[in-house]
Amino acid sequence: MSLPSGTFAQDYAQDMRLMRTKAQWGSMGLLLVFLATIPLWASDSNLTTATIIGITIISVHGLNILTGNCGLVSMGHSGFMMVGGYAMAILSAKVGLPFWAAMPAAGLIAGIVGVLFGLPSLRIKGFYLIMATVSAYFIIHWLILQFRDLTGGTDGLSVPTATFFGLAIKGKATYYYLVLVLAVLATLVAKNILRTRAGRAFVAIRDNDLAAEVMGVNLWGYRLQAFFIGCVFAGVAGALSVQYYSYANVEQFPFFDSVWFLGMLIVGGMGSTSGVIYGVLAIKLLQLLATKIGPSLAEVVNPQAAVGLSLILPSLAIILFLIFAPRGIEHIWGRFRGYYQAWPF
Amino acid sequence: MTFFLQLAITGLALGMMYALIAIGFVIIFKCSQAFNIAQGHFVMLGGYLGYTFLAVLHLPVWLSIIAVIAVAVVAGGVIERLALRPLVGQPVLAVIMMTIALAGVLEGIAILLWGGEYKTYHDVLPAITLNLGAISIPPESLIGLIVSTIVVTLLMLMFRYTKIGLAMRATAEDEQVTRGAGIRATMVYALAWIIAAVVGVVGGVLLGGVSGVSIAMSEIGLKALAVVILGGLDSIGGAIFAGLMLGIMENLAAGYLDPLMPSGGGLAGVFPFIVMILVLMIKPHGLFGLKRIERV
Numbered sequence: 001m002s003l004p005s006g007t008f009a010q011d012y013a014q015d016m017r018l019m020r021t022k023a024q025w026g027s028m029g030l031l032l033v034f035l036a037t038i039p040l041w042a043s044d045s046n047l048t049t050a051t052i053i054g055i056t057i058i059s060v061h062g063l064n065i066l067t068g069n070c071g072l073v074s075m076g077h078s079g080f081m082m083v084g085g086y087a088m089a090i091l092s093a094k095v096g097l098p099f100w101a102a103m104p105a106a107g108l109i110a111g112i113v114g115v116l117f118g119l120p121s122l123r124i125k126g127f128y129l130i131m132a133t134v135s136a137y138f139i140i141h142w143l144i145l146q147f148r149d150l151t152g153g154t155d156g157l158s159v160p161t162a163t164f165f166g167l168a169i170k171g172k173a174t175y176y177y178l179v180l181v182l183a184v185l186a187t188l189v190a191k192n193i194l195r196t197r198a199g200r201a202f203v204a205i206r207d208n209d210l211a212a213e214v215m216g217v218n219l220w221g222y223r224l225q226a227f228f229i230g231c232v233f234a235g236v237a238g239a240l241s242v243q244y245y246s247y248a249n250v251e252q253f254p255f256f257d258s259v260w261f262l263g264m265l266i267v268g269g270m271g272s273t274s275g276v277i278y279g280v281l282a283i284k285l286l287q288l289l290a291t292k293i294g295p296s297l298a299e300v301v302n303p304q305a306a307v308g309l310s311l312i313l314p315s316l317a318i319i320l321f322l323i324f325a326p327r328g329i330e331h332i333w334g335r336f337r338g339y340y341q342a343w344p345f
Numbered sequence: 346m347t348f349f350l351q352l353a354i355t356g357l358a359l360g361m362m363y364a365l366i367a368i369g370f371v372i373i374f375k376c377s378q379a380f381n382i383a384q385g386h387f388v389m390l391g392g393y394l395g396y397t398f399l400a401v402l403h404l405p406v407w408l409s410i411i412a413v414i415a416v417a418v419v420a421g422g423v424i425e426r427l428a429l430r431p432l433v434g435q436p437v438l439a440v441i442m443m444t445i446a447l448a449g450v451l452e453g454i455a456i457l458l459w460g461g462e463y464k465t466y467h468d469v470l471p472a473i474t475l476n477l478g479a480i481s482i483p484p485e486s487l488i489g490l491i492v493s494t495i496v497v498t499l500l501m502l503m504f505r506y507t508k509i510g511l512a513m514r515a516t517a518e519d520e521q522v523t524r525g526a527g528i529r530a531t532m533v534y535a536l537a538w539i540i541a542a543v544v545g546v547v548g549g550v551l552l553g554g555v556s557g558v559s560i561a562m563s564e565i566g567l568k569a570l571a572v573v574i575l576g577g578l579d580s581i582g583g584a585i586f587a588g589l590m591l592g593i594m595e596n597l598a599a600g601y602l603d604p605l606m607p608s609g610g611g612l613a614g615v616f617p618f619i620v621m622i623l624v625l626m627i628k629p630h631g632l633f634g635l636k637r638i639e640r641v
Binding site for chain 1: 431439443448449452457461567570574578629
């Protein structure tokens with residue numbers, strides 16, 4: 001991270017701080033104030049978009065730890081979200097757990113399922129692992145549809161309104177705040193996991209797994225840990241999404257979402273926590289753009305234009321980033337920041 | 346017994362389709378070590394192109410086939426030149442994401458141009474049904490069988506007896522040495538993509554003629570990846586064998602096991618993925634794949 005000149009640390013704790021300058025604190029404060037005031041002026045549909053973006057950010061943080069940092073590419077991430085979502089629905093609707101207990105439990109269950117499907121990662125990597133996670137998605141999808149008594153099958157499962165110590169979480173604005181708090185928390189947790197021993201081990205495994213093993217990194221344990229952490233994030237996000245619609249359905253977690261999650265990492269910048277946020281924003285806003293200009297195109301081409309566009313626009317963005325800026329928005333932004341900080345040199 | 350044979354025969358049809366997609370995949374992987382997830386989308390594109398040329402423009406069959414092949418050659422070449430060549434030397438994920446994004450673009454274009462609807466052009470292609478006693482072989486199987494036999498024979502001959510085939514085999518073996526020997530590896534890559542596009546698109550035209558075209562056709566491409574993994578990523582023979590095997594196994598599993606499932610099965614949709622994850626756990630390089638030793 002490049003800092004303005006004159007910023008220096010006198011001890012290790014200072015050096016490790018996330019916020020180093022007053023300007024950083026200031027801009028972070030402004031950002032949080034901006035995020036907190038969104039429900040006051042945004043329209044209903046924009047608020048929904050903001051909430052969904054928040055949920056997606058939580059999920060992609062998990063994928064970033066798993067794929068961006070540990071190098072284990074998962075294309076079944078929305079499958080693990082589905083596990084979390086259904087765990088939430090079953091625990092709160094059938095078992096009757098309160099919201100604050102069901103949510104972490106959903107994350108935990110998704111994490112355990114993730115570890116199960118992460119087991120092949122001990123032997124395989126690259127393309128083979130991608131295929132294993134793709135099959136994980138379809139197997140989870142099928143299992144959920146099979147156990148009708150528990151999950152409601154294709155009919156889905158409705159979820160009661162969440163209450164938090166007697167307060168009902170009702171209405172879009174309240175839910176937005178819940179997601180906002182959790183997304184900020186998830187960002188902090190993700191950032192800090194990457195600064196621990198485990199986070200450094202993940203990066204070592206990503207860069208060269210054989211070398212990491214020789215240096216004493218326990219591949220077996222850390223790979224499964226990465227799967228667990230990544231899927232816990234996915235599970236929490238899935239639970240939030242189900243709770244938001246008060247309804248769990250397999251259609252909520254389509255396979256192509258997993259692809260978009262990876263695309264978000266590429267567009268934002270693999271392995272960087274802030275890159276996750278940029279990437280999610282970029283792809284989600286492109287999809288929003290497609291639904292906005294789709295209807296006007298529908299008269300010219302055909303009624304399905306919006307669907308086609310919402311596939312083409314993000315795909316094109318991913319293609320262009322892969323060719324011209326494989327390190328993503330995070331890198332472009334870093335270069336720009338370095339440039340103006342060093343200006344006029 | 347008749348039930349079993351009938352299931353096996355319909356499975357054969359599906360298997361042929363799998364094999365056709367898998368062959369295109371293997372050709373690209375053999376030459377450039379790139380994973381083409383969009384192979385199923387070439388098939389879908391072929392189906393829609395066939396619909397346009399045969400049913401909308403009413404061109405004769407031979408002219409349509411030539412036109413479709415021309416489109417495929419252009420599409421394959423353009424995709425390789427613009428999208429894949431800048432990625433030479435990039436990590437695996439970059440190439441995979443590129444082909445998935447290409448799949449997204451192709452699917453989006455198909456939706457924009459054809460509305461993503463189910464289209465048929467049944468009566469244009471000759472429909473032949475073969476009856477063997479109590480079992481009838483549907484035209485899908487026959488067409489799939491004929492086309493993949495022709496394609497595979499042509500490819501085998503090309504790989505074995507032509508100069509360009511030799512160059513492709515050499516590039517598959519070691520790209521740097523090949524470049525050193527004065528062979529243009531980029532041309533080989535382009536050719537691999539063109540061949541894969543043509544194989545996919547021609548298969549799409551024929552299959553579309555038999556069972557109609559829809560966006561869902563491309564999803565079979567995802568299932569066909571199970572075939573590639575079962576057969577080994579770099580074996581054309583393995584792709585065909587595994588395609589047939591998986592098609593038949595899937596159909597048998599659906600026929601015999603679906604009634605035993607708690608809510609009516611749907612085993613056919615998930616079966617290739619179960620096989621895939623089992624193969625990956627037990628024998629990651631597939632039945633006929635080349636085992637690579639990794640050095641640091």
